[in-house]
Amino acid sequence: MAAVTQDTAVSTGRFTRALIYLTLLLFALFYLLPLYVMGVNSLKPLSEITGGNMMALPSQWTLDPWRSAWSTAQIGVEPTGLKPYFLNSILMVVPAVAISTIVGALNGYVLTKWRFRGDTWVFGLMLFSCFIPFQIVLIPMAVVLGKLGLAGTVTGLILVHVVYGIGFTTLYFRNYYASFPTELVRAAMIDGAGFFRIFWRILLPVSGPIAVVSVIWQFTNIWNDFLFGVSFGGTSQPMTVALNNLVQSSTGVKEYNVHFAGAILAALPTLFVYIGRYFVRGLMAGSVKG
Amino acid sequence: MGFLDIRNVTKSYGPVEVLHRIDIAVEEGEFLVLVGPSGCGKSTLLNMIAGLEGISGGEIAIKGRVVNGVHPSKRNIAMVFQSYALYPNMTVGQNMTFGLEMHGVPKPDRDRALADVAKLLQIETLLDRKPGQLSGGQRQRVAMGRALVRNPDVFLFDEPLSNLDAKLRVDMRTEIKKLHQKLKTTIVYVTHDQIEALTLSTRIAVMNKGHVQQLGTPKEIYDTPANLFVATFMGSPAMNIVPATVEMQNGQPHAAIADADGSIRHLRFSQANLAEWAGKSIHLGIRPEAITDPEGADRKSGNIQPFTNRVTVTEPAGSDTFVTMTLSGKDAIARMRADAAVVPGQHFDFAINMEKAVAFDPATEERITP
DSSP, rough: OOOTTTTTTTOOHHHHHHHHHHHHHHHHHHHHHHHHHHHHTTSSOHHHHHHHHHTTTOSSOOOOHHHHIIIIBTTTTBBOHHHHHHHHHHHHHHHHHHHHHHHHHHHHHHHHHHHOHHHHHHHHHHHHGSSSHHHHHHHHHHHHHHHHHHHTTTTHHHHHHHHHHHHHHHHHHHHHHTTTTTHHHHHHHHHHHHHHHIIIIGGGGOOOOHHHHHHHHHHHHHOOOOOOHHHHHSSOOOOHHHHHHHTTOSSSEEEEEEEHHHHHHHHHHHHHHHHHHHHHHHHTOOOOOO | OOOOEEEEEEEEETTTTEEEEEEEOOOOTTTTEESSSSTHHHHHHHHHHHHHSSEEEEEEEEEEEEOOTTGGGGGEEEEEEETOOOTTTTTTTHHHHHHHHTOOOOOHHHHHHHHHHHHHHOOOGGGTTTTSSSSSHHHHHHHHHHHHHHHOSEEESSSTTTSSHHHHHHHHHHHHHHHHHHHOOEEEEEEEOOHHHOOOOOOOEEEEEEEEEEEHHHHHHHHHHHHHHHHHSSSSSSSEEEEEEEEEEEEEEEEEETTTTSSSEEEEOOOOOGGGGGSHHHHHHHEEGGGGGGGSSSSTOOEEEEEEEEEEEEOSSEEEEEEEEETTTTEEEEETTTTOOOTTSSSEEEEEEGGGGGEEOTTTTBBBOO
């Protein structure tokens, strides 16, 4: 990573600099506005929202909408709140991310360090999967899941997301390992390390940065997925589907404050993963120098 | 039968043969250098000995055991790579003992071997550092240490010094030579640097285009190159190759060459059988140090020929002065003493040591042997 120093940056006048910061600030505010609206409205009673003035801070602060969204709100026909669906999502996303990242790393390792005849074709075909729209595979996927007896289960969803994610994770790891010196692998071979030992002891320890990229990408995509969840989720639907059922319900009063709280709950995990990146970067900073 | 036998080994990629019937027997304790320009197949041959590349034909045997198809880790060899190939995530100590660990050597034995080698290479203080925190020379030592710890039958070096700066390279060269003299290990060393080849080796295999051009001691290679390729590749500055005609005078073969003004001069050969070439063209090969001023000529030589010629350029290099002149229309370089009084543009009385001169057949480019 090349550090941009004061010497290399273009020097600008005070006025230009102020202008730049002002513009950036405006854009930041613009993009933060929805989050603000969601935040303040999830912390006020419904009457304050329906009374107008969505932008105002709550006159009466309350956490009730959050409690309701989490544990008592009506999702479809059951008053369970989002909690069980949140759990479904976690049960789905953790193994799916882990498996697709590990398989992608192994694929990248094989495609760069254990080259075989036609390996570029294999890679090309895997890459192809990155460009197939979700909708096209819905019917064949449903058939496969049915035959495997995994329809409507968390395991089925994990399988779907792993299959779909491998294309991307393979791409990441292949390109990362392509620049990893092959001489190291040869040295390890002479030292007597086998296929998995080389992977585990030599390549994985330096794969931190790309693993972070892969995890963030996969986590965000799988957590936010709605189509596969609603199609194959069955009784174990993920958070996104539940949120839809909460917000789109056509009966009863629209509890906007609960909706806002639920939406934030649904978005929080990806935010944490994204922020977690900086934490990991800090951990890695000392170890992979040189 | 040698310690390391390379018997009729060929290497092909599809229909393209890149190594043609290589036949080298390396004795125990020998330092064999494979030298040649890039693309000559020297690294491929080394990788085949290591087991990193398959053998298309022939066989390679280490200590009498044919190792074709044997996994690299089971050949009891160790290799030092050009980029050192140190594992970036492990400390120096872990790097050096990784091979032992993979071979199931117990921890106390590993630690003992590590301590011995670290002491030998004077890297005891570096053992807890990561490779990224080491300088080029230190990495080089660690890479050698990793090979030494294994105590292998054969050491393989793949251009180990080419990533170092000039001064360090010379130091490490001496270091490697010292190590070889002390440990008497069998080494196969690949380089494109002919100086490294001449200084380090006990024997050199000069390779070009997948063929071994000549296999011999450094002195044989330097003094009696088998052909024009070896003559011009080995030595710096390169051997002067001058077109000449063999003419008989007083019953002795002479080389007729033109000086800078175009007049023909005759230099008596020491090689009597060149009489057979009377009237024919040859390529005359003279090392730069065989052309000197008369005072600087080799006293032991029985055949110093005077030769007056105009000096084109002088290049003082501290210890020597390189003098360029024209011989038979080609530039030729003489290596003089630093204080030789040579002035560019003026004529100078050179002395050519014809005992060291060699002649090549222009058609086959092979040396005409006495």
